[in-house]
Each structure stands twice: as structure tokens, then as C-alpha cells.
Amino acid sequence: MNRETLEFTRECFRNYYTNSNILSPVSMEKREWGFIFFDLDAVHMRRHIAFLRAEEFRSYLKNLAPAHVYYSTAYYGSPDAPQMKDKNWSGADLVFDLDADHIKRGSYEEMLLRVKEELFKLLSMLTDELGFSKKEIEIVFSGGRGYHIHIRNAAVYRWGSSERRELIDYICGTGLEPSAVLKFQSDFKENNWKNRMLDSLMEYLVWLDGPDSKQAESSKSIEGVPKKIVEKILEKKDFLIEKISLGELSEKVIDNDVKTILNALLTKKDGNFQKILNERAARADEPVTTDTKRLIRLPSSLHGGTGLQVMKLEWDKIQEFRPLTDATAFEDREVRVELIKPFSGTFSDNSYDIKKGPYRVSESMAVFLFCRGYAELGGSI
Amino acid sequence: MKIALDVRDFGKYPFLKESQAFLSEYKIPLDELIRTDNGKIALNHAVSRIKRALSGHAGIVGSIASLSNDTGRVRIEIASYAFSRILVSCAKDRYLISRLTQFEADRAYLLLLEENDDIIEYVASRMGLTIEQNELQLIPYVEAAVQISLPKWRLVNRSVIRGMVKISNDEKIELIRAKILSFQRQNLHQAVPGSICEEILPFIADVIKEHQEKILEQFGSVDETSYPPCMMAIITAVTKGFNIPHTARFALTAFLHTIGLSLDGIIEVFSRAPDFSIEKTQYQVEHISGRSGYGTDYTPPLCATMQTYGICTNKDSLCEKVNHPLTYYKIKKKELIKKKGEKSGLRNVNPDSSPGKNTNEDDDSSDVTGTRSYKEGENDDTKT
Numbered sequence: 001m002n003r004e005t006l007e008f009t010r011e012c013f014r015n016y017y018t019n020s021n022i023l024s025p026v027s028m029e030k031r032e033w034g035f036i037f038f039d040l041d042a043v044h045m046r047r048h049i050a051f052l053r054a055e056e057f058r059s060y061l062k063n064l065a066p067a068h069v070y071y072s073t074a075y076y077g078s079p080d081a082p083q084m085k086d087k088n089w090s091g092a093d094l095v096f097d098l099d100a101d102h103i104k105r106g107s108y109e110e111m112l113l114r115v116k117e118e119l120f121k122l123l124s125m126l127t128d129e130l131g132f133s134k135k136e137i138e139i140v141f142s143g144g145r146g147y148h149i150h151i152r153n154a155a156v157y158r159w160g161s162s163e164r165r166e167l168i169d170y171i172c173g174t175g176l177e178p179s180a181v182l183k184f185q186s187d188f189k190e191n192n193w194k195n196r197m198l199d200s201l202m203e204y205l206v207w208l209d210g211p212d213s214k215q216a217e218s219s220k221s222i223e224g225v226p227k228k229i230v231e232k233i234l235e236k237k238d239f240l241i242e243k244i245s246l247g248e249l250s251e252k253v254i255d256n257d258v259k260t261i262l263n264a265l266l267t268k269k270d271g272n273f274q275k276i277l278n279e280r281a282a283r284a285d286e287p288v289t290t291d292t293k294r295l296i297r298l299p300s301s302l303h304g305g306t307g308l309q310v311m312k313l314e315w316d317k318i319q320e321f322r323p324l325t326d327a328t329a330f331e332d333r334e335v336r337v338e339l340i341k342p343f344s345g346t347f348s349d350n351s352y353d354i355k356k357g358p359y360r361v362s363e364s365m366a367v368f369l370f371c372r373g374y375a376e377l378g379g380s381i
Numbered sequence: 382m383k384i385a386l387d388v389r390d391f392g393k394y395p396f397l398k399e400s401q402a403f404l405s406e407y408k409i410p411l412d413e414l415i416r417t418d419n420g421k422i423a424l425n426h427a428v429s430r431i432k433r434a435l436s437g438h439a440g441i442v443g444s445i446a447s448l449s450n451d452t453g454r455v456r457i458e459i460a461s462y463a464f465s466r467i468l469v470s471c472a473k474d475r476y477l478i479s480r481l482t483q484f485e486a487d488r489a490y491l492l493l494l495e496e497n498d499d500i501i502e503y504v505a506s507r508m509g510l511t512i513e514q515n516e517l518q519l520i521p522y523v524e525a526a527v528q529i530s531l532p533k534w535r536l537v538n539r540s541v542i543r544g545m546v547k548i549s550n551d552e553k554i555e556l557i558r559a560k561i562l563s564f565q566r567q568n569l570h571q572a573v574p575g576s577i578c579e580e581i582l583p584f585i586a587d588v589i590k591e592h593q594e595k596i597l598e599q600f601g602s603v604d605e606t607s608y609p610p611c612m613m614a615i616i617t618a619v620t621k622g623f624n625i626p627h628t629a630r631f632a633l634t635a636f637l638h639t640i641g642l643s644l645d646g647i648i649e650v651f652s653r654a655p656d657f658s659i660e661k662t663q664y665q666v667e668h669i670s671g672r673s674g675y676g677t678d679y680t681p682p683l684c685a686t687m688q689t690y691g692i693c694t695n696k697d698s699l700c701e702k703v704n705h706p707l708t709y710y711k712i713k714k715k716e717l718i719k720k721k722g723e724k725s726g727l728r729n730v731n732p733d734s735s736p737g738k739n740t741n742e743d744d745d746s747s748d749v750t751g752t753r754s755y756k757e758g759e760n761d762d763t764k765t
Contacts, residue, residue, distance in 0.1 A: 131544015177532035
């Protein structure tokens with residue numbers, strides 16, 4: 001970004017922070033704040049900042065128009081202490097982070113679509129399985145490639161990393177132990193990891209017998225399972241699939257061979273079984289949840305990498321939410337831009353496939369292109 | 382649930398609120414109680430309680446066998462629980478605190494195994510675990526289950542429906558033990574005014590003496606030649622002035638502390654580093670070895686954890702047979718003493734022949750549940 005583009009973008013952010021209703025997190029005076037500014041030089045975060053009142057940080061945003069705004073999920077006695085150990089931690093919100101970066105490579109739109117599927121899986125696990133109420137779950141579009149889930153529940157607020165890890169491991173299906181999972185009684189229609197593991201096994205058996213696995217089959221073992229056992233399992237594949245799908249899990253069905261194969265497959269982290277299983281997990285980012293001193297983007301602030309709003313979403317609006325249309329933050333006036341590399345993609349319901357050169361686009365799209373490094377502020381056309 | 386505990390139950394579960402209330406019938410506060418005859422009896426009893434806590438399973442069985450129905454004795458039993466906490470808190474020794482914590486949880490566990498469902502569920506509910514029809518709520522479940530490292534306790538391996546977690550009948554009591562353990566980890570250690578500690582100094586001295594004798598029994602005098610290769614590697618790295626990771630510093634300090642090296646002895650090891658800073662080292666060592674008085678109890682990590690940290694190095698054949706660096710040290714030391722004894726005919730401190738020897742060889746590793754709760758260093762550069 002050149003100086004003019006940077007100044008222009010900062011002015012757009014300043015206007016936004018002057019004219020918009022900026023949300024204030026619960027117990028804002030106990031939070032640590034961090035900011036990254038528009039800067040030509042190195043990216044640097046200014047943190048260990050605290051505000052006593054919402055007006056203070058709102059005028060801070062107006063005056064300094066930062067590119068990125070973060071606050072701590074943690075509550076501190078002294079949020080502005082420069083050393084973490086002196087901050088006097090008293091608790092933290094429970095957060096989950098879905099970032100397309102971990103899930104799928106591809107175009108921005110594809111990533112956004114894919115991460116939304118993960119969002120639905122995550123939300124259904126959080127409510128139907130883990131029992132959190134919709135009221136305590138706040139869903140936020142990150143302004144970038146994903147979603148943040150904030151859970152405000154007084155009972156978990158003092159939890160340390162180990163307790164939080166139990167939940168994120170559940171969400172991601174990490175630490176599955178066949179011998180333990182297979183032991184618990186459950187209805188076969190129930191959503192739980194026993195059924196997800198067995199469903200994955202069925203899908204895997206079908207794959208194993210198909211053309212895709214032929215190449216792998218030429219070796220002595222498949223994904224760590226001795227070929228002999230694979231052959232035995234394949235012989236009774238149809239029987240297994242039928243029994244598992246009916247939920248008839250007697251010792252005869254889930255015998256030692258099945259347990260062996262499950263154990264072996266689960267240790268093969270990059271294998272096809274794990275891939276199939278992952279489809280049934282919600283792939284939230286583990287360290288974000290277990291870190292009790294995380295900084296997270298402020299809902300209603302702007303994401304300096306896209307110019308989009310970090311947007312709080314209502315439950316009934318998630319399905320129809322289109323980030324590149326609904327999270328735009330700026331005015332409709334046209335801005336002249338100079339595209340410095342070709343851009344193809346959608347923005348505000350319009351598809352683009354444009355070459356380098358001068359264009360007139362909406363302010364929101366201009367900021368989007370500047371922030372993502374596709375364009376600079378243009379001269380006259 | 383309507384159920385009343387009888388007097389005897391108070392002595393079994395002295396940590397329950399109603400048991401402590403029973404104690405208040407002495408009608409004087411604890412700090413005045415220590416000056417009375419009853420107080421002296423209870424203090425003596427508290428010392429025995431701690432000695433039992435240092436004696437493994439036999440100590441627990443002994444404690445249970447001596448339970449009485451007599452009101453006066455029950456009161457002394459409960460007072461001894463309260464005083465034993467005061468004694469170890471005054472002694473400010475993490476190992477003592479951790480042994481007593483474990484003792485209280487294990488003792489309650491053995492007692493609960495003999496109880497009927499009503500009592501079990503009652504004690505559970507008093508500990509914040511409401512278990513009905515083999516189900517309990519997610520949040521109390523997680524808080525108790527993180528104390529147990531077995532895979533079957535991980536939430537992912539459970540049936541969870543709308544925030545209710547299923548557990549089997551046998552697992553109830555295991556979960557209650559875990560809950561008592563975490564309750565004691567948070568509450569057993571307390572801030573005791575210095576004046577009180579001073580008044581009961583002879584009792585504290587008695588406890589510390591017993592503790593040191595037990596360490597000698599278990600580990601003998603400190604013998605650097607028996608250190609496992611991973612610890613030697615860390616010491617070598619320190620000596621050569623390499624900047625060792627926090628996990629390695631932690632592992633070595635906890636290891637040296639547990640085998641009985643004094644604070645000064647541990648600092649001496651770190652002082653071999655060319656860039657040694659006494660203040661920094663003292664702070665870290667005190668924190669890990671428990672002198673600063675706050676935090677979880679730090680046991681050296683299991684071999685598996687050392688592997689995860691990437692600091693399990695130079696494995697030898699003995700390493701294959703053990704799962705904990707402490708077990709390595711114990712076995713190696715025993716072997717060396719044997720050899721020396723054969724050569725010189727010396728009668729040394731032989732851990733095999735000591736009367737109070739812990740019968741469970743892997744005792745140190747089997748109860749290391751704290752490894753999961755060990756907190757990583759501060760994360761300063763994280764944002765989402």
C-alpha cells in the first residue's frame with residue numbers, strides 16, 4: 001500500500017469509527033486492548049492498554065483509526081500491566097475460532113462457504129451435545145475468513161486450559177479412544193463420537209473396496225493396518241455395514257479385528273480415515289480455545305486486512321448471511337482505483353474478472369482491494 | 382435427597398461443611414484450641430495424619446481402621462484434618478501438601494467404596510457433583526474429569542446429550558475422588574498467620590523430620606550418578622550455557638526437588654551456567670519447588686510428556702522399562718548401592734530394607750495426574 005492509499009484507507013476507517021455504533025464488550029474495564037495501526041513500516045501491535053469507560057475507547061478509535069482492534073477474552077484486575085503475570089487474571093470468556101485457513105484453500109468465496117458449514121457443525125455440537133444455550137452463544141463474523149464464537153457463561157469463566165481443552169477436543173474429535181468410545185451405551189441415532197466414528201468406518205470400508213484405494217493396497221499394509229486384517233474386514237464388509245447402520249453392535253460385529261483397524265486408523269493423522277472423520281468434526285482452532293489470555297477482534301470493529309466489519313450475527317440470520325455483501329462498511333460513493341494485479345471474485349453481489357488498470361468502484365470495494373493488496377488509489381481516468 | 386450423616390460419617394469425610402460445623406462445637410476458634418489439652422491431642426493426631434499420608438496405602442488403611450464412633454474421638458479426627466492442613470501450610474513444602482492432598486482423596490475413595498448409593502450421591506452432591514441416574518452436567522463433569530488422565534474420562538469418549546454426560550456406576554466414586562482431589566488442591570493449602578505457625582513449631586518440625594526421613598528411605602542421599610539421561614542432558618546443557626527451554630528447566634527443577642535436593646542444591650546446579658542470574662533462578666526454582674506458596678503441585682513430567690516436549694534424550698535400556706524419570710532414578714540407585722555394597726561390604730542406606738518402604742514401585746508415576754494441568758509459559762503474542 002502506498003502512502004496515499006494508506007491515508008485514504010485510514011480516513012475511511014476514521015469515518016466509520018466516527019459514525020457507527022461501536023459495541024463495547026461486557027466488563028470492558030477489565031479487558032486488555034491491543035491495536036495494529038496503518039503503517040508503512042513493520043506491523044507492530046500496541047497492547048497492554050486499558051479503558052475505564054466505553055467513551056474512552058470510542059474516542060481512541062475515532063482519533064487513531066487503527067487497522068485492527070482486539071480485546072482480551074480474559075478479565076483482569078490490572079489489564080494494562082505490561083507483564084502478563086502482573087495483570088491479575090480473574091477469568092475468561094470461552095471462545096472458538098473457525099478460520100478457513102485451517103480448513104480449505106481456494107478462492108475467498110469458496111473458503112467462506114466452506115467455513116460456514118463448519119460453523120453449523122460447531123453450533124449444533126455446542127447446543128445439542130454440549131448443552132450451551134443459544135442465549136449465551138455470540139456468533140461473530142471475523143471480518144476475514146472465519147467466525148468467532150464467544151460463550152459467556154459464569155460457570156466456565158474461571159476454567160483453565162485443561163478444562164477448555166476437553167471442549168475443543170470434543171468439537172474436533174481429538175483423543176478418540178475406540179475401546180472407551182465403543183463401551184458407552186447410546187442410541188444409534190444420537191449425535192456423538194461413537195456414531196461418528198462408526199459412520200466414518202462404514203464410509204472408509206466403501207472407499208477401501210473402491211478403485212481409489214487400489215494403489216494403496218499394493219503395499220503390505222494400509223494406513224498401518226496389516227493386510228491380513230484388511231482382507232478379513234473387507235470379506236465381511238457388507239455384513240459390517242449393515243449391522244453398524246442398524247446399530248447392532250454386538251461383540252460379533254465389533255470384534256477385535258474392527259478394534260485393531262480403528263486403533264491403527266486413528267493414529268494415522270494424515271490418512272483417509274482421519275479425513276473422513278474430520279468431515280464430521282467442526283475444525284475449530286485448538287490454541288485459540290485453550291489460551292485463556294487471547295486477544296480477539298472486537299465485534300463491530302473493522303478488519304484491516306479486508307475492510308469488512310467484524311460482525312455480530314443473529315442466530316436466524318446466519319443461513320442467509322453473505323459476508324461480502326452484508327459486512328461491507330463504507331459508503332456507496334465511487335472511488336478511482338488502479339488495479340495492480342488481476343482480480344476475479346465476487347463483491348457486493350457483483351462478479352468481477354478484471355485485468356490490471358484504472359477502475360471506478362464503490363468505496364467498500366476500493367478499501368477491500370486496497371487492504372488485500374490488489375489496488376492502489378487511482379488518479380484520474 | 383433427604384439424608385443425614387451420623388457422627389461417624391463426619392470423621393470419615395472431615396472436609397464436608399457439616400463435618401467442619403461439628404467441630405465448631407468445641408466453641409472456641411482453632412487458634413485458641415491449639416493451647417488447650419484437646420488441641421494438643423488433636424495436633425498430635427494431625428502429625429500422625431501427615432505421617433500416614435507419607436506412608437502410602439498402608440497409611441490410608443491405618444487411618445480408616447482407627448476411625449471411631451465416639452463423639453469425642455470423631456471431633457479429634459476432624460480437628461486433626463484441620464490441623465494437618467495448618468501444619469503443612471506452615472511447613473510451606475509443596476511435596477507435603479501434595480501428599481496430604483492425595484491422601485485425603487484416596488482415603489475418602491476407599492471409604493466411599495463401602496458406602497450405599499444414598500451416601501455416595503450425598504457426598505457427591507456436597508462436592509458439587511449432582512449425579513442422578515448415572516448422568517451429570519457437563520460443567521461439573523469436566524472439572525472433575527480433567528483431574529484424571531485416563532482416555533476414558535476425556536469428554537470426546539463420552540455420550541453427551543444436551544449437556545448431560547453419562548457415567549457408569551463404578552465410575553461415580555472415581556469421579557468423586559477426582560473432585561475431592563481438585564477441591565483439596567485448591568483449598569488444602571491455606572494462609573496461616575505466622576504467629577500460629579510459631580506456636581506449633583515443634584509439631585511442624587516433627588512433620589518435616591518425618592518427611593526428610595521418608596525421602597531418604599525412598600531415594601537415599603542424592604546421587605548424581607543415578608540421574609536418568611534426560612536430566613543429565615539438561616544439566617549438561619545448562620553447564621555449557623545453552624538457553625534451555627522452559628519445559629526442560631521445569632522438568633529438571635521438579636525432578637531435583639522431588640529426589641530431595643535442597644533449594645540451595647538446585648540453585649547450585651543452575652549456577653553452573655555461564656549466564657547464571659541468581660535472582661531469576663531463585664524465583665523460578667522457588668516457584669516450581671513450592672516455596673512461593675501458590676499454584677498446582679509440580680511433579681516431574683512422565684517420560685511420555687518429556688517425549689512430547691522433545692526433551693527425552695539419550696535413552697538407554699533402563700529407560701525402556703520405566704515410564705517416569707523418578708522410577709529410573711530409584712532403580713538405578715538401588716542397583717548402584719547393591720554393587721557398591723558387594724564391593725566394599727558397606728552397609729549403606731538401602732531402600733530395600735527400610736521398614737516403611739512404599740510397596741508400589743511406580744507410585745510416583747501412577748498418581749501423576751497433574752501433568753495435564755501443567756501450564757505452558759505465558760503466551761504473549763497471540764491474537765485471533
